Amino acid sequence: MANRIRRRDFLKAGAAGVLGSSLLRAPIAFAKQKHPAFQLIAANGKFNFAQHKAKATGVMFYNQSIPGPVIRIPQGRESTILFNNALDEPSSVHWHGLRIDNAMDGVPGLTQQPVMPGETFEYRLTPPDAGSYWYHTHLRSWAQLALGLAGVLIVEEETPPLVDQDLIFAIDDWRLDEKMQMDTKSLGSMHDWSHAGRLGNVITVNGKTDQSYPVATGERIRLRLLNIANARTMNLLFNEPELSVIAVDGQPVKPFTPESGRVRLAPGQRVDLIVDMTGDPGERTLIEVVIGEYAYEVAGFNYDPIPKRDQMLDAPIALPQNPLQQTRLPDEFMQIPLRMAGGAMGGMRGATFEGREMGIRELIEHRKVWAINGIVGMPEKPLFNVRRGTAISLDVINDNSWPHAMHIHGHHFIYHKTPEFWRDTALFARGERGTMKFVADNPGRWLIHCHMVEHMAGGMVTWFEVT
Ligand SMILES: [Cu+2]
Known part of the structure; x- marks a missing residue:
């Protein structure tokens, strides 16, 4: 094999008129070059x-x-x-x-x-x-x-689990008018900003409203689900019985079966599934998004008439651990309160914006309707400033009428409801109180914000510093 490569290089180099011992160094020189990948x-x-x-x-x-x-x-x-x-x-x-x-x-x-x-x-x-x-x-x-x-x-991963297909479902929603054009008039609507954010009326998987994915009976598929929408939490319903969650927000978890074939993804969140395709040859199964009482078809699996294999694969599905999983949370934390207020029906009377106390009317004139700890938008001073390695407990009080998908940059955290795994984005229901615990071990200035991006734009954003 090595001989063959050398022989080919030799021929190429020969054609260019370059010969000699530099041939063997050529691949190293190439690796050192700064080519944008x-x-x-x-x-x-x-x-x-x-x-x-x-x-x-x-x-x-x-x-x-x-x-x-x-x-x-x-x-x-x-x-x-x-x-x-x-x-x-x-x-x-x-x-x-x-x-x-x-x-x-x-x-x-x-x-x-x-x-x-x-x-x-x-x-x-x-x-x-x-x-x-x-x-x-x-x-x-x-x-x-x-x-x-x-x-x-x-x-x-260096050693991913054995699968037949590695599929990606990037799920998004769009607000389109009857001519299928982007509703740009409502971009920046204060109604959206103070309510649930910009919710679309068309849902796509990988940019398509009507995509079908070819599968075969007996196949094992790794399915990477990502919610890349501005504000909509996606409740996905799979009509496939053999689902296992193997990663959440990128991080490996002990495989488990989601309840009733449903996977919920707040904006920004991801889930990796292993799906063993058990449908009949020639069948079509639907992937649906549940909104209220209704389920909407967003994509489908089309089974090939010819099965891939008679028996399901029996290989392990668990992912190798990431370095993050080596992180040990201590028993003691620096406790940082994080109270989220504002929005429609939230009763916020006023807050500090750009260093000045303002009433809600003045805040609305500045298009600011959400506050963290009484401060609207990016504060001049960080929420906290700590030495690298400090364990932090963000003690969250979601004190308003809306759910929020809180995202921390540069770190993953343990969300109180799912202490068995690490996440980078957690959905706090209205009225929910809980914690996001992590070790601040990545130096720099990092954002904490709601990933319903209209809420972030409307003021629900802060930052912290690790030195
Ligand atoms: Cu929010």
Whole structure:
């Protein structure tokens, strides 16, 4: 084998007139070169959400695709992603869930300058943990994310479980008018901002309203579910009996079967499933989103007439542990209260905005309707500033009429209702009190915010510093 490669290199080099012992060093020199492994270009354009109809919708997208291209990078090694802003407004890219270098976190005003139109920014990512993550704009995300700037990022395990297909379902919703055009008039609507956020009227899986996925009886599929919507919590219903959850928010969990085939994903959350396809050959099973009393078909599995195998695979499905799973939470924590207030029917009378106490009317004039600990929007001082390695308990009081999907940058945490696994985004029901516990072990300035991005824009955002 080595001989064959050398022989080929020799021929190529010979043709270029380069000979000698440098041939053997060539691959090393190549590895040292700074070639961007990926290039992401954000731009305006047109995209077809329906597979079989030709009514293109005006969108913002990465590399002319919705969702953006799937980026697969190795665990523990550096990958370079060159971001190119071809929009006519500033943007940035945040790598949701990755415990990476703070300077690469993609938050304008906190970790980097906005990437201006025509500019580029080189993101260098060395993710310690394998798993399913995503990337998205972190500037005016109430508009840019609503228009399409999001994609899937997979950090590959060195030894993934044995499967026949590794499928991705990036689930999103869109607010479209009757001409299938983006309802841009309602972008920034204060009603959305003060209620549940921007909820769409069209749900897509991987950018399509009507996609079917070919499967075969007996196949084992790894299914990576990602909720990349602005604000809608997706209640997915699978009509397949053999489901096991193997990862949550990218992090491996002890495999378990979700109750009644349902998986709930708040905005930003991910779940990896192993699905053993037990349907009959030629059958079609539906994947549905449950909203209230109704179930809406969002995709389907189309079984091939010929089975893949007679018996289900009997290989282990558990994922290898990530370095995160080595983290031990101590018994004692620095307790930080985090009270979320505001929104419609929340009774907030006033709060501090840009260092000044304001009544609710004045706050609304500034388009600010949510507060954390009585402060609206990014405070000048961090919520807390700690030495690296400090154990933190965020004691959350969701003191308003709405659920919120709280996301912490650069860290994963233990959410009080599911102490058996780590997450980066947790859904707090209205009125819920609970904790997010973690070790602040990644130096830098990190955001904590609601991932219903209209709530973030309306003030539900703060930050902390690890030194
Ligand atoms: Cu929220």
